[in-house]
Amino acid sequence: xxxxxxxxxxxxxxxxxxxxxxxxxxxxxxxxxxxxxxxxxxxxxxxxxxxxxxxxxxxxxxxxxxxxxxxxxxxxxxxxxxxxxxxxxxxxxxxxxxxxxxxxxxxxxxxxxxxxxxxxxxxxxxxxxxxxxxxxxxxxxxxxxxxxxxxxxxxxxxxxx
Numbered sequence: 001x002x003x004x005x006x007x008x009x010x011x012x013x014x015x016x017x018x019x020x021x022x023x024x025x026x027x028x029x030x031x032x033x034x035x036x037x038x039x040x041x042x043x044x045x046x047x048x049x050x051x052x053x054x055x056x057x058x059x060x061x062x063x064x065x066x067x068x069x070x071x072x073x074x075x076x077x078x079x080x081x082x083x084x085x086x087x088x089x090x091x092x093x094x095x096x097x098x099x100x101x102x103x104x105x106x107x108x109x110x111x112x113x114x115x116x117x118x119x120x121x122x123x124x125x126x127x128x129x130x131x132x133x134x135x136x137x138x139x140x141x142x143x144x145x146x147x148x149x150x151x152x153x154x155x156x157x158x159x160x161x
């Protein structure tokens with residue numbers, strides 16, 4: 001492992017810093033930037049999947065309550081139960097909701113772009129791609145996720161490309 005690789009640190013997410021996966025080890029061994037970056041990307045994927053699989057309360061918060069609209073009180077997506085995803089307007093609204101939710105609750109993403117994959121009306125899944133740059137020092141890292149919404153269950157499956 002090169003010295004330079006050890007000098008550039010990648011800070012894990014707060015949840016990963018709070019969790020101790022190896023409680024018998026009092027101090028964590030030094031990790032290379034590439035290993036730390038890979039672990040960070042895995043945790044970002046996990047956090048993104050948790051975010052997309054969380055549903056907001058049914059009540060909308062008035063726009064005048066700006067701080068509430070950026071807080072954990074509105075964490076997650078709107079309920080997807082009963083929506084007709086075959087309608088292009090509904091697909092567009094869903095993508096906009098996903099984009100707004102990610103921009104609000106995933107500050108590690110820069111230049112977020114979400115694109116819908118071609119949809120066949122017989123599909124039971126809606127597929128889209130989430131592209132961004134991960135905000136790490138010294139330069140942001142590109143990251144891409146293939147995301148699938150299971151229409152029957154409303155569950156999102158997020159895979160890193």
